[in-house]
Amino acid sequence: xxxxxxxxxxxxxxxxxxxxxxxxxxxxxxxxxxxxxxxxxxxxxxxxxxxxxxxxxxxxxxxxxxxxxxxxxxxxxxxxxxxxxxxxxxxxxxxxxxxxxxxxxxxxxxxxxxxxxxxxxxxxxxxxxxxxxxxxxxxxxxxxxxxxxxxxxxxxxxxxxxxxxxxxxxxxxxxxxxxxxxxxxxxxxxxxxxxxxxxxxxxxxxxxxxxxxxxxxxxxxxxxxxxxxxxxxxxxxxxxxxxxxxxxxxxxxxxxxxxxxxxxxxxxxxxxxxxxxxxxxxxxxxxxxxxxxxxxxxxxxxxxxxxxxxxxxxxxxxxxxxxxxxxxxxxxxxxxxxxxxxxxxxxxxxxxxxxxxxxx
Numbered sequence: 001x002x003x004x005x006x007x008x009x010x011x012x013x014x015x016x017x018x019x020x021x022x023x024x025x026x027x028x029x030x031x032x033x034x035x036x037x038x039x040x041x042x043x044x045x046x047x048x049x050x051x052x053x054x055x056x057x058x059x060x061x062x063x064x065x066x067x068x069x070x071x072x073x074x075x076x077x078x079x080x081x082x083x084x085x086x087x088x089x090x091x092x093x094x095x096x097x098x099x100x101x102x103x104x105x106x107x108x109x110x111x112x113x114x115x116x117x118x119x120x121x122x123x124x125x126x127x128x129x130x131x132x133x134x135x136x137x138x139x140x141x142x143x144x145x146x147x148x149x150x151x152x153x154x155x156x157x158x159x160x161x162x163x164x165x166x167x168x169x170x171x172x173x174x175x176x177x178x179x180x181x182x183x184x185x186x187x188x189x190x191x192x193x194x195x196x197x198x199x200x201x202x203x204x205x206x207x208x209x210x211x212x213x214x215x216x217x218x219x220x221x222x223x224x225x226x227x228x229x230x231x232x233x234x235x236x237x238x239x240x241x242x243x244x245x246x247x248x249x250x251x252x253x254x255x256x257x258x259x260x261x262x263x264x265x266x267x268x269x270x271x272x273x274x275x276x277x278x279x280x281x282x283x284x285x286x287x288x289x290x291x292x293x294x295x296x297x298x299x300x301x302x303x304x305x306x307x308x309x310x311x312x313x314x315x316x317x318x319x320x321x322x323x324x325x326x327x328x329x330x331x332x333x334x335x336x337x338x339x340x341x342x343x344x345x346x347x348x349x350x351x352x353x354x355x356x357x358x359x360x
Contacts, residue, residue, distance in 0.1 A: 002036070003148040005156060009174040016045045016176050018059045018183040025058045028188035030094045034113070034120045036147045037102065046177035050155050050170025053111065054177050055103045058188075061181040068189050072345035074101035074110040078128045081108070084136040090128070092345075099126060114142070125150040127159070129167050141167040189347060198349050202331050208239055211327050214352050217243050233258055234300045236323045237283065247356040249326065252340055253292075255284045269293075272308040278317070280306060290338045292322075307338040 020041055026032050040047060041057035048054055058067045065073065078090050078101075093100040093115050100123075103111030107130055113123040124144050131137040141161040143150050151174075153159045158168035201214025230238070238258065246257040256267035261283055269282040272291035281303075282293035289310035294303035295317040304317035305325055315336055325335050330352040332342045342351055 003152050005152045005172070006148050006174070009155070009172060010044065013044060013174060013176060015043050016179075016183065017043065018045055019185050020058055021185075024188055029100070031100070031115065032120050034123055034147055036121070040147075044176050045183060048175045048177040049151060050168070050173055052107075052170050053103055053105045053109075053154070055111070058186050060184045060186040061178045062184075064178055064181055066189075067186050069346065069350065070104070071101045072343065074104050074112075075345040076343050077104075077108050078110045078112075081128060081130065081136075081138040085138040087138060087140075122146065127167050129165070139165050141165045143167075196349055198352065201352070202348055206324070206327070208236070208243060208323055211240075211323060211330070212243065214327070214330055214349070215244075215249075215354050218354070218356055230258065232300060233261075234294065234303055234321065236301070236321045240323055240326075244354055245356045247354055248287075249354050250330065250340075250351055251353060251355070252286055252288075253284055253326075253329075254286070256282075275308050276306065276314050278306075280308075282308075283322075286310075286338070286340070288340075292325075292338065305336075307336050309338050 020038075022033070022038060037055075040055065041059070044057075045059045046054060046057040046061070056067060056070045060066060075090075075092055078099075082088065082090055090099055092098045097114070097116035099112035100115050101110055101112050105111070109130055110128045112126045112128070113120075114126050115123055117123055123146065124142065125147060126143065127141040128138055129141050131139075140163075141159060142163060142165070143153070143159045144162045145153060145159070150159060154168045155170050155172040155174075158166055158170075160166050198214050198216070201210050201212075204210065205213065240255075241257060246255055246260070248254050256265075260266040261281060262268065267282065267285070269285060269291055272282050272285075272293065273280050276295075279296040280293050281296055282291045284292040291308040291310075293306055293308070294300075295306050296303055302319070304319045305322060306317040307315040309315070315338065318336070320335065325339075328335050329339045330348070332348050334341055342348060
């Protein structure tokens with residue numbers, strides 16, 4: 001490996017070899033990768049640089065996100081940071097000349113290759129950096145340096161971009177990342193996902209049965225009791241709660257238990273009720289403060305769904321069941337303007353999650 005400082009810093013690092021089938025990895029990515037990166041990954045796996053920056057290797061670490069999810073998260077974070085800062089949306093590989101992520105920082109920054117050159121060994125490193133403690137103040141640092149020179153500059157003088165933007169310096173240290181986790185061979189998702197039975201739930205069937213294919217219910221959480229039989233709430237919601245219990249869908253939408261709804265309930269949300277001029281009963285809210293509920297009129301099984309966005313005017317009531325809205329959302333077709341659209345960089349099956357609440 002070229003360079004002087006990187007080999008010196010790595011001299012005392014114990015290798016952590018895990019088999020990496022580069023032909024499959026590069027076929028999945030649709031491009032060859034720089035040789036220096038491959039050498040580092042083959043010998044050490046993922047690296048932690050300067051107590052701040054991770055270089056991700058295509059290796060599976062127990063209890064940590066798989067490689068494809070790491071890359072997807074870097075792209076998603078970069079897209080959000082650019083939007084918050086007012087920068088143009090980044091163009092990612094596999095689009096021609098797009099950015100290909102391979103690293104991230106403790107501060108949510110992304111490290112990419114500029115793939116516009118034909119030879120991967122000549123690809124310069126690009127960083128989307130954040131000002132300290134100031135999300136929404138992102139800047140691109142186009143180093144003009146390939147991987148090893150970039151790392152050496154990062155832990156010595158700091159990186160000065162081609163347009164004058166600076167990044168670093170970081171402490172002169174390198175170590176294997178995730179040393180507390182065991183490592184194993186990582187299978188690219190284009191093959192692993194084909195045999196996932198949940199994928200049928202993206203297209204086949206409807207209602208609760210289809211939802212249970214896409215998101216198999218977990219065993220009831222501690223203290224969870226099935227809801228009592230009652231006729232004052234929609235039957236599809238009660239069936240959903242009976243199957244899953246209260247909890248959080250896709251890490252974003254929090255669905256409450258029947259006992260927590262209405263006046264005096266723990267999920268009463270009176271501010272949302274006050275913003276509507278109808279008989280609104282909230283039953284779910286997002287981590288961003290948006291609220292979903294029913295407009296109570298007539299038979300509970302025909303109550304329409306209504307939205308109260310946190311930062312917008314309340315939406316009109318729609319004649320839909322919550323289960324159909326939930327399933328459509330998890331299939332990547334959100335109804336209305338409140339439910340967050342799917343992340344374009346993460347497989348829909350991987351986004352279809354449910355975390356039950358532990359009842360204390």
